[in-house]
Amino acid sequence: MKEITKMTALALGQMIKKKEIKVFEAVLAQLEAIKQREPSYHCYITVLEEEALQMAKKVQEQIDAGLLEDSPLAGVPVAIKDNICTKGIKTTCASKMLADYVPSYDATVIERLKAGGAIIIGKSNMDEFSMGSTTETSYYGATKNPWDKERVPGGSSGGSAAAVAAGEAFFALASDTGGSIRQPAAYCGVIGLKPTYGTVSRYGLIAYASSLDQIGTMGKSVSDCASSLELISGYDPKDSTSIKESHFQYRDALVEGLKGMKIGVPKGIWKAGLDPENAHAIQEAIGLFRNMGAHIEEFEMESMEYAGPSYNIIACAEASSNLSRYDGVKYGFRSMEYEDLEDLYIKTRSEAFGEEVKRRIMLGTLVLSSDYYESYYKKALKVRSLINRSFQKAFEKCDILLTPTTPTTAPKLGTSLSDPLKMYHTDTYNVAINLAGLPALSIPCGLDSKGLPMGLQLIGKHFGEKDIIRAAYNFEQSGSLVSNGNEF
Amino acid sequence: MKLYETVIGLEVHVELATKSKIFCSCSTEFGGEPNSHCCPICIGLPGTLPVLNKKVVEYAIAAGLALNCSITQKCKFDRKNYFYPDLPKAYQVSQLYLPLCRNGYIEIETEAGKKRIGIHEIHIEEDAGKLIHDAFEDGSLIDYNRCGIPLIEIVSEPDMRSPQEVIAYLEKLKMILQYLGVSDCKMQEGSLRADINLSVRELGSNQLGVRTEMKNMNSFKAIARAIEGESKRQIELLEANKAVIQETRRWDDKLNTSISMRSKEDAKDYRYFPDPDLPPMEISQEWIDQIKGRQPELRDEKVERYQRDYGIPAYDASIITGIKKLAELFEETVEICGKAKEVSNWIIVELMRLLREEEMEAEDICFAPVNLAKLIQLIEEGKINRTVAKEVFEHIFKENVNPEEYVEQHDLSLVSDDGLLRSVIEKIILENPKSLEDYRNGKDKVIGYLVGQTMKEMKGKADPSMVKDIIYDLLNP
């Protein structure tokens, strides 16, 4: 039998259903792998040993009783990004501010995972409050890329991506505000799927930028991502931005054949600092899709170069408001010494927020302040409209869009944070998608000469998850994926 | 001294009478243990999201329609950002850019006749928690029970010129909102609070002076005093050639003066922006018409109907309908006993007197209409007389007693036994031989005296007209 932690989530789920593997065996194997590999990669903020074993017992009983029959991920260990609230389990957002914060309720996605019998194995590392693209801004220290420990795993969901890549989780939940699922998925050679805004409830996701945030999944295979998304998606009356439509049978899209699918390639992708090796990999991928019978069309997309500015203004503005509640009064960190209320606020926030978080709060406060509101914040919202329009136009011509996920492969640790502007540019291919609320996924498309995985991004129209899942599934089946065979 | 004019505009916060809060399903009930009507949503725990209570929008629209506003059919919510311990998310969900209702007015009665007070806008927002001073630790304690209770903020134009006009405006507002059932408007529970924007200017000038704001006033008397006090302060400043500073002041009713709150006003910048967690609203004409159709009978219609259907005078009708609670009491009592004019008399005379004496609001009336109805019945049937009835009514008012039982227990029924009364009166005539003589000499006045003596002897439990008849009878054998 293949080593348990090398299986895909669905394969493990099947073995469990066939009673070839007990749930507790799977959980023990997972915990053992974590014990061995955590010192190298540091994917987790919290590992749930006891809770996971308890849960394993309960799920096994349910399975033995013939329940959870239609739940393919029952008994499978999953990593949860530490900005998703778990009842009774510390949820820190990788911040000193919430270092001891224990939510009194489960996020809707956690309720759904539990109902489906998935085993929460740990809370994964991330950039503080999701603000970063390297997982280096975590209060708990950086996560390392399993492909090269000198390199970042990407971010902000770096812990989730690295955990899946390192076999420290079978799949993971993460959140994506401006590429935070897709970019680390690309850097870590896994699949990351960010669904349409409104598809997965945000209730219990600690907000960074509410109009952009969306929970999604990461996995070793397209099927794992589709199955796990199926489990967590669907209407939630607790989230006013949740969508009532109920066509969420994503596994239906796991079918062979791409004949006639129209794939658009925005011409702008070839600029934007794209590394020649990555460019080459994208060309090859395009060729492959063409061979599979897809129509490829290259065209210009308007306004895309303004996505970054618009995104950064909107994200910081919403963050500045969302993060004001951390004031040392109701929960979380409170400074030890203070003279009065004002001092309590200021010391608490100044001591407990990291540098990047403070910077974004300040920028957000600036663009919302009366002198800047019209020319910055409101302008950004208008640009957002234009970007949305541009996508709509593109989708009149094609079913999905194809771009690189990132311009380069994973950079070395400690090289990105110094220059925020550089950070903005790594988001080039990602942020526009959040502005328009579209579904997108990243799938590995080869290794560069340094042996690092490169990512291909497929973008769908609103609620067009099935299109991108089908395309990715066929791409995966064509065998051009980075293999899962890394010897960690 | 020059002649000055006071210019006043009000921002009135009214708690809506929904059962649950604006964005979560916590109870809006007043009181309760601290932080017991709270949940992760209304205390703003990380990750929680708001879902709008439909009733809030309907109540706000109903208020807007009754205040002659136009309804903003495409409207949305904005966040108002500031730090304060009673505001757990550090932003208040409110409406700045597109308030739900705009451009309305109400009419008030003034000494100079009817006057129209403009309503600039009505917007929806959430209430904050309550801070309590902790004398032991010299700290503050926070109770979030009130946090997230729906409010409408009614912003008037600066159209008022005197405390009388302000009180008339507030009373009218209160009456309309109570009639609509959108708020109980209990000032002492904080469900109606007024911020006063006040400036003074030379009479005849049409430029506005610099204004100050006094926040959270919650009694009519304090409001009247605050207006007097603050105008005086501003006029004195102007007379001394000093400037009025635009600021927030707190009215101290004990010191009878307003006090500057010295907050860093210039640093205030609420950074309003559209709330990304709440989709916008599109209010269809159909929905508005529906709400209009459901609108309960308001005062003017009631006044007309009372005259028409109950046959009571216009004067009575207008007094009773002036307070919704009285109108309800009136209708319910008449429903039981008929006798509209009689019920109206009891409300206008005795009930209003007791409210004044006890310094109570009509909303605090707690007796059951059936008890007033029974009391009227007892008089009708000659079981008690009016003097006794007044006494019994006081007990109904204070303790909600059942008048039948009360009369029985305290032995207050009229003595209608002819024989008994005759013997008492005979005794009294015998004891007052002079009165008999006077009567024979044509002094009719003596009858009244004898009735009085008899009533006294009977401890009021006799029907005076019956007593009178017997006296005539005995004096004219």
Next chain:
Amino acid sequence: MEITEEIIHKVAELSKLRLTDKEKDKLLESFHGFLNYVQTMNDLDTKDVEPMTHVLPLKNVFREDRVCQETDRESVLKNAPEKKDRYFAVPKTVE
């Protein structure tokens, strides 16, 4: 608009953050960089464009006016850094 130290100061005050001189210098630079970067948006004509706050055309999302308290009341105060009786406690705050 030129970013000055005064603006940084005002923004810090609104954000309830205190900055060291070093942090202030760094932020000043960062603000400059940021504003230069986003200023490119001005090339776009957005005169007749509606600002877009929400991604999807959702509207009128309501709940019914029903009371139901699911949360146990103790959990409300569970994470409070300081509490007294059933209250959250803060330094003296005068209104």
